[in-house]
Amino acid sequence: MEVELNYSELKEKMPDRTMDDLSWRLIEVENLMSVIDHTKTKVGHKTLYRSLANPLMSPRLIKAKQDSLRELDNDVSMKASLSGYLDDLVE
Numbered sequence: 001m002e003v004e005l006n007y008s009e010l011k012e013k014m015p016d017r018t019m020d021d022l023s024w025r026l027i028e029v030e031n032l033m034s035v036i037d038h039t040k041t042k043v044g045h046k047t048l049y050r051s052l053a054n055p056l057m058s059p060r061l062i063k064a065k066q067d068s069l070r071e072l073d074n075d076v077s078m079k080a081s082l083s084g085y086l087d088d089l090v091e
Contacts, residue, residue: 029053040086 029052039045056062072079 026053040090044086 029049032052033049037045037048039048056065072082
């Protein structure tokens with residue numbers, strides 16, 4: 001039986017904990033990474049981790065990143081080329 005931990009609730013129940021907020025946040029990032037990380041390279045893994053651990057706060061930068069990802073998602077040829085390139089790197 002798998003037990004799902006809710007670190008936010010646990011943190012509230014343990015006011016005298018020895019870990020600081022950054023440590024708690026990194027534990028939550030690790031938990032999220034184990035679910036969503038489908039990266040193919042170490043660079044991709046580290047980039048995703050860094051993005052989750054230190055999310056963008058500027059609405060302008062967030063929108064620019066979303067626009068870039070949307071453009072990539074809509075360009076089938078570019079997406080196929082990048083995917084092939086990454087597959088070659090992993091082999």
